[in-house]
Amino acid sequence: MKEYTRLVQLIHPEMGRKVGVVKEPYLILLNDVTSVYQLTLQALDKEVSIHFLLDQLLSEEQLDYDAIYSGKSEWKLLPSFDNPDNPSHCIVSGTGLTHLSSAMNRNVMHLSESGNSLTDSMIVYQWGVEGGKPEDGKIGVQPEWFYKGTGSILKANGEPLTVPAFGNDGGEEPEIAGIYLVDRKGQPVRIGFTTGNEFSDHVMEKKNYLYLAPSKLRNCSIGPELVLKDDFSDLSGKVSISRGEEELWSAAIKTGEENMAHTLTNLEYHHFKYPDHRLPLQGHVHFFGTGSFSFGVGINLQTGDQMKVEWEGMGRPLVNPIKVSGEKEEFIRVNQIF
Numbered sequence: 001m002k003e004y005t006r007l008v009q010l011i012h013p014e015m016g017r018k019v020g021v022v023k024e025p026y027l028i029l030l031n032d033v034t035s036v037y038q039l040t041l042q043a044l045d046k047e048v049s050i051h052f053l054l055d056q057l058l059s060e061e062q063l064d065y066d067a068i069y070s071g072k073s074e075w076k077l078l079p080s081f082d083n084p085d086n087p088s089h090c091i092v093s094g095t096g097l098t099h100l101s102s103a104m105n106r107n108v109m110h111l112s113e114s115g116n117s118l119t120d121s122m123i124v125y126q127w128g129v130e131g132g133k134p135e136d137g138k139i140g141v142q143p144e145w146f147y148k149g150t151g152s153i154l155k156a157n158g159e160p161l162t163v164p165a166f167g168n169d170g171g172e173e174p175e176i177a178g179i180y181l182v183d184r185k186g187q188p189v190r191i192g193f194t195t196g197n198e199f200s201d202h203v204m205e206k207k208n209y210l211y212l213a214p215s216k217l218r219n220c221s222i223g224p225e226l227v228l229k230d231d232f233s234d235l236s237g238k239v240s241i242s243r244g245e246e247e248l249w250s251a252a253i254k255t256g257e258e259n260m261a262h263t264l265t266n267l268e269y270h271h272f273k274y275p276d277h278r279l280p281l282q283g284h285v286h287f288f289g290t291g292s293f294s295f296g297v298g299i300n301l302q303t304g305d306q307m308k309v310e311w312e313g314m315g316r317p318l319v320n321p322i323k324v325s326g327e328k329e330e331f332i333r334v335n336q337i338f
Contacts, residue, residue, distance in 0.1 A: 004229040005051065006315045007036055007192075009078040010068065017084065021054060022225060022315060026062040033057060035084045036226055037283060040181045040191050050191070050228060069224065069316060071158055079154040080194040080223035081179045083283040090151030091277065092220065094175075094198055094287030095267050096144040096212075097125045098132075098260045120209065128261030140266040146216045148198070151283065157224035157316075160323040161199045161307070165330070169203035170218065170322055171295040172307040173287075174239035176232070176255050176314070177222055178268070180284035188272045188284070192228040195318040197221045197309050198287040202295040222285060225315030232288075234258040237311035241294050241301065249299055251292040255311075260289065 006022035017034040020027035033039045043053045067073040083090035124144055131141035155161060163170035177196040182188050198220050205215040233256050240250035257263055271286055272278055294301070301307070303324045310317035 002231075002313075004192075004227050004313065005054065006225040006227050007039075007080070008223070008225055009036060009080060009082070010063075010075050011078055012075050014074075017078070020063065021058065022065065023062070025065050027065045027068065029059045029061045029063065030054070030057040031059045036081050036179075036191065037083055037181065040189070041281070044181070044183050044189065069157070077156045077158065077224050079156045079221070080226040081191070081283065081285060082151050082154055087151035089279075089281065090154075090283035090285065092148040092150065092153055092285045093271065094146050094148060094177075094216070095262070095271070095289055096146060097121055097128065098143060098262055098267070098289035125261060132260075132262035132266055133257075134263070134266060136265070139269060140262065142270045143262055143267060145270065146213065148216050148218070148220060148287075151285070153219045154285065155219055155221040155320065157221065157318050158320065159221065160321045161197065161219055161221060163201070163322065163324045164218070165325045165327045167201050167204065167218070167325070168207075169201050169295070169300065170199055170324065171202050171293055171299075171301055172239060172241070172309065173198040173200055173290045173293050174237065174253055174309040175287045175290045176235060176311065177285050177287045178232075178264075179222075179226055180272075180286065182278055182280055182282040182284070184280050186278045186280055188268070188278060190230075190268070192226050193232065193314070194222045194226045195224075195309055195311055195314050196285075196287055197307055197318055197320055198290065199307075199320075202293070220287075221318060221320045223318055227314055229313075232256050232264045235311050235313065237309065237314075239292060239294075239310075240308045241299060242306040242308070243302070243304070248305070249294050249297060253290070253292050253311075255288065255291065259291065264288075 008020045019030045043050045068075045127141045134140035175196045179191045201215040235256045237253045241248045301322045308319045
């Protein structure tokens with residue numbers, strides 16, 4: 001398998017933020033940049049590739065990746081991409097019903113009492129099968145799209161994903177996310193791909209499919225690595241849930257264009273066709289859908305359960321514990337200014 005450049009973002013209590021290049025079992029720090037966002041913007045402004053810029057910025061300082069990844073270092077991993085100066089200027093979103101197994105799970109969740117076996121979810125998936133892979137340069141059928149929040153919801157490897165007091169549930173969604181920066185002229189640029197856990201509230205969604213939108217407004221995780229690659233054809237991986245020392249459930253997962261109803265180009269077009277998604281210097285984290293999740297087999301996650309997502313060729317696995325809020329939902333009142 002071809003080796004691609006892998007980047008991490010990390011932070012130290014005294015030395016602050018850094019960007020590192022993965023050279024197993026080490027991380028090689030970069031000079032003069034403190035985020036992938038800043039690195040990409042410099043490359044765009046200088047009209048050079050990120051790889052060219054990396055060669056100029058590589059330092060001689062290397063860190064023990066194992067110690068950092070396991071939480072035994074003062075250095076802590078950050079999400080693999082963010083907009084550090086303005087988190088609200090980073091949109092986190094996703095595309096659903098791109099994988100057959102996901103569409104089938106959704107179909108079962110929303111079967112009508114009359115027994116109609118073809119829900120709106122399955123119809124949208126079928127539209128993708130029939131029109132989601134147009135000829136190059138042509139516009140295909142639009143996929144399902146959802147909004148998750150701004151960059152403030154992004155969590156790093158090892159950080160807990162929290163079910164809020166107003167939530168009904170929380171469950172992993174093992175995916176790949178595309179990472180983008182809009183240049184100063186309003187042109188979207190793909191930086192690379194990262195492992196993601198697009199954490200969602202499936203119990204809320206199951207109540208009524210119109211609750212899909214609020215069920216997605218949750219924190220999520222990306223990383224630990226951002227991979228500089230352009231190949232999104234066929235990726236294999238594994239998702240697993242552990243409780244203590246016991247692995248409760250695991251499944252083989254597939255993603256990439258060969259396993260989806262849409263091409264990457266079509267998904268990107270239908271995200272960036274909106275002018276509001278092409279604002280200069282805007283960051284984007286966009287999830288491409290999943291083919292399997294534990295809720296589909298009846299597993300209800302509890303505080304402390306570990307969610308693990310790993311993809312071949314995408315660096316180290318992404319691991320997050322779940323934390324169910326024990327707080328009571330509090331009413332929030334809106335004040336008037338006059």
